[in-house]
Amino acid sequence: MAEKRDYYEVLGLDRDASGDDIRKSYRKLARQYHPDVNKESDAEQKFKEVKEAYDTLSDDQKRATYDRYGHVDPNQGFGGGGGDFNGGFGDIFDMFFGGGGRRDPNAPQRGNDLQYTMTIDFKEAVFGVEKDITIPRTENCDTCDGSGAKPGTRPETCTICRGTGQQEVAQNTPFGRIVNRRACTNCSGTGKVIKDRCSTCGGAGKVKKQRKLHVKIPAGVDEGAQIRMSGEGESGTRGGPPGDLYIVLRVKSHDFFERDGDDIYCEVPLNFVQAALGDEIEIPTLTEKVKLKIPAGTQTGTYFRLKGKGVPKLRGYGQGDQHVKVTVVTPTKLSDEQKELLRQFAGDSLKSPSQDQEHHESIFDRMKKAFRGE
Ligand SMILES: [Zn+2]
Numbered sequence: 001m002a003e004k005r006d007y008y009e010v011l012g013l014d015r016d017a018s019g020d021d022i023r024k025s026y027r028k029l030a031r032q033y034h035p036d037v038n039k040e041s042d043a044e045q046k047f048k049e050v051k052e053a054y055d056t057l058s059d060d061q062k063r064a065t066y067d068r069y070g071h072v073d074p075n076q077g078f079g080g081g082g083g084d085f086n087g088g089f090g091d092i093f094d095m096f097f098g099g100g101g102r103r104d105p106n107a108p109q110r111g112n113d114l115q116y117t118m119t120i121d122f123k124e125a126v127f128g129v130e131k132d133i134t135i136p137r138t139e140n141c142d143t144c145d146g147s148g149a150k151p152g153t154r155p156e157t158c159t160i161c162r163g164t165g166q167q168e169v170a171q172n173t174p175f176g177r178i179v180n181r182r183a184c185t186n187c188s189g190t191g192k193v194i195k196d197r198c199s200t201c202g203g204a205g206k207v208k209k210q211r212k213l214h215v216k217i218p219a220g221v222d223e224g225a226q227i228r229m230s231g232e233g234e235s236g237t238r239g240g241p242p243g244d245l246y247i248v249l250r251v252k253s254h255d256f257f258e259r260d261g262d263d264i265y266c267e268v269p270l271n272f273v274q275a276a277l278g279d280e281i282e283i284p285t286l287t288e289k290v291k292l293k294i295p296a297g298t299q300t301g302t303y304f305r306l307k308g309k310g311v312p313k314l315r316g317y318g319q320g321d322q323h324v325k326v327t328v329v330t331p332t333k334l335s336d337e338q339k340e341l342l343r344q345f346a347g348d349s350l351k352s353p354s355q356d357q358e359h360h361e362s363i364f365d366r367m368k369k370a371f372r373g374e
């Protein structure tokens with residue numbers, strides 16, 4: 001396995017980056033490398049790398065551990081190897097002496113965790129959604145109840161290793177005699193031999209199934225969020241508990257709204273008469289249209305805040321805000337009347353404003369009429 005890159009390097013950040021920096025960088029890179037969008041061959045790998053870096057650095061506790069100790073084996077405590085990680089000195093022993101067979105082959109083993117990627121719409125992420133999914137997963141065979149033996153029979157204890165699943169091989173070395181353990185060749189390390197195999201699973205005890213699940217996505221989830229469905233991973237072995245299913249969410253972008261955390265951003269065009277004289281305009285929010293008062297003399301690029309019109313907070317109460325950026329659009333096609341009014345306006349602007357206030361206002365009124373409907 002290639003050496004892992006530093007998480008900060010992956011996200012292009014300094015070590016003192018704020019939580020906000022981390023989130024922003026992650027969102028940018030996740031979009032860039034998203035396998036649905038990026039068809040380069042290493043996009044998926046990069047996406048995973050970015051995701052992993054984010055998962056660690058966005059969690060204060062994991063980040064602190066990472067800052068102190070660097071990369072930790074991601075399988076630790078994750079159950080990826082079947083939930084049989086128990087730490088301690090046994091593993092170090094195995095590492096030096098090539099063991100790997102010290103575990104009791106008859107001990108129950110937890111099933112593997114599974115991961116499922118689900119793409120949902122922008123508004124589904126905001127308001128939550130319930131979906132039915134079908135996942136392929138390995139389950140215990142119903143016919144033999146996971147034993148692999150034909151119904152009515154049982155797997156028998158291996159006579160070669162007497163059920164330990166291991167054979168010892170002695171070897172003379174310059175350091176003395178070393179006893180190596182290896183998996184029993186008669187029973188492949190399982191400690192059991194099946195004489196009459198179950199015809200459904202061929203003795204494996206497991207079958208692949210397409211399992212339908214109902215998933216509830218809570219309101220307020222965002223790109224990359226994970227939902228853990230406890231016990232919905234693969235079946236355990238010899239009575240071990242099943243693994244978990246992790247649903248990783250991808251959120252589609254929206255034509256009008258953009259999202260940053262719990263806040264929503266959108267951009268609305270104004271014609272220059274509206275900007276100059278003020279107006280009341282309708283703004284679509286996530287749930288309804290609301291009226292927004294544009295004050296006279298509004299400049300292009302100004303933001304207005306619609307409080308509480310953002311995304312419901314995933315944890316805790318309340319919601320974010322909607323930020324409306326107005327862009328003043330300069331007209332490209334003008335009627336003769338509009339041109340004439342603009343010329344008069346330009347001429348007026350050269351005089352001092354107080355000079356002919358009434359005339360000035362009447363021009364604005366006429367412009368309002370002439371440019372309405374743009
Ligand atoms: Zn079976």
Ligand SMILES: [Zn+2]
Nearest residue numbers: 158161184187
């Ligand atoms: Zn054996």
